[in-house]
Amino acid sequence: MATIYEVAKLAGVSLATISRVINQTAPVRESTKIKVEAAMKELGYRPNSVAQSLATNRSNSVGILVSELGGPFYSELISRIEAEFRNAGKHVIIAAGHSHEEVERERIEFLMSRNCDALILHVESVSDEYLQELAEQNKAFVIINRSVAALSDRCITLDNQLGGYLATEFLLRKGHKRIAYISGPMWKNDASERYKGHLQALKEYHIEEDISLFYEGDFQETGGVHGFAHLSAKHSKHSELGFTALVCGNDEMAAGAMAVAHDRGLDIPHDLSIVGFDNVNFSHYTYPKLTTIDYPIAEIGQMAARWVLKHVYKQDIERIQSVFKPRLMLRDSC
Amino acid sequence: MATIYEVAKLAGVSLATISRVINQTAPVRESTKIKVEAAMKELGYRPNSVAQSLATNRSNSVGILVSELGGPFYSELISRIEAEFRNAGKHVIIAAGHSHEEVERERIEFLMSRNCDALILHVESVSDEYLQELAEQNKAFVIINRSVAALSDRCITLDNQLGGYLATEFLLRKGHKRIAYISGPMWKNDASERYKGHLQALKEYHIEEDISLFYEGDFQETGGVHGFAHLSAKHSKHSELGFTALVCGNDEMAAGAMAVAHDRGLDIPHDLSIVGFDNVNFSHYTYPKLTTIDYPIAEIGQMAARWVLKHVYKQDIERIQSVFKPRLMLRDSC
């Protein structure tokens, strides 16, 4: 790779001038500019962004940390963030924290040591205190899908409790009395918030929480499979299910539960109504098509990107919406 | 962020010594080593990897370029590659080329300017010549899902033609005579290879190609929807379909086609058999569960990562498998 020196020599100017035509940081006479550009082209010169980054303490790249790189949910998030930055000329460095505290911290430090201008964080295991410390080191970052009270101005979240409420309230309104619930890992904030919404709806309809209708899954397909097996084993009397509806903490688990229900010969929605959460891309491939709570993940990602564009790159961005509202996607599984 | 100078001052040694304990590049007396480590901890010091990278011309990170960041296919690929590098202590920088030549080139240059030690490329639009030039600049990179003759030692591919053959041959063996085909964009190598396999099977069973049974889609769900609409409109006489089986270039299109077929009141597999391609994660959520060709994308990603580990980071890796064989995943849609 040619360096800026070689370009300077070939063009017969100093290296500062080269820098100027690259960055348009000062006026350059048209004729010398042309010479420089010719030289750059001849040598196939590209500025070394590592060196640029070291010199300017800017990298034009923002770090993104999510829990997993796979799965429909995160890939949609990442995809949208990348798109947003791409047409702002910024780049993206992606890492996965695997919902594991040490890994999350290590990843954050990696992204910081990589000189990212800002970070977009979807972290689940790291503590609120840690995030606050990070903020005090005045590192620019936004938090997605988690609200830290002291950092509320940089949190972009979904009202998960409302989502949980919406799902259950809808079923109650349809006349269901016994509603089972398969949640994600309760230590995860979104999982517990969603369940909280479920309880809120029950309470509003004067129905008591029945712990035997609750199963804590893992947000994966298998969680739905095991959850359904567990719940139905506990409740089936004379081959009848002990509940008429099932709310799942996310779509993967709903799909898993649905598959098992199919295998048991249950007719959905006749024998059992199922509601998911997230509205991931495959949720309308299921049969019957899954009724679910829409998680506007793409918009949230976009908003996070705009937060960065506004606060770090000083672009003119109107308003930053920090709390998004979920809504019910009515399909055929109810 | 503390720098190496501050650590040196606090520990009362020179900065060279700090560098030595970090990189274990030369013996350091135990006592001073302890002092240094204490100082590093006290300051919360982390080496600035940008500076390291500039000094060593190594970044310990490898660039990955895929067509899209979203969708089940690429996210699984990325996820596996990241996992493989993670436990080798390497990092990953991801970019999307959007199947667009200019973007792909720009992305490659970005990754190179980012000082990546190696590149893993899934590119569709850039020319073979361009890739060869890249190789001549002796940049380390592997190519996924595309075979460039001159670069065969660094291509890791699936035998797409075999996959296409397998799908159609299976249907022929089951007695189907009229088999429709919805392909991906034919300028994409994998799409045309798969179709080639389809033709090969037909030929083997002495059935002539019927262009009216072919539709060129876009590898997206809508391609399946439109494709099925198109094919059935052209062929339905008296509300009867002109074909008994349908092969799709990938699972997304198969799911789209299946949904339309459902809407038309067709019974799958009774009225129509469908075969997909890729075996993406949602393919067993469809109803009926989709029969498809398994694309071992995770293994391919892993192998690409190992190629890099072996050739660039000089790790002991046994054998690099360069061509993978697809196989039929028999499920319920046939």
Added chain:
DNA sequence: CTGTTAGCGCGTTCAC
């Protein structure tokens, strides 16, 4: 408008 000169934070000879 353009050239000179310092750094940016770190790795790496080469002496001691």
Added chain:
DNA sequence: GTGAACGCGCTAACAG
């Protein structure tokens, strides 16, 4: 074992 000095490729004052 340890320190001083130089260089990685580029930007940013400061002169001119």
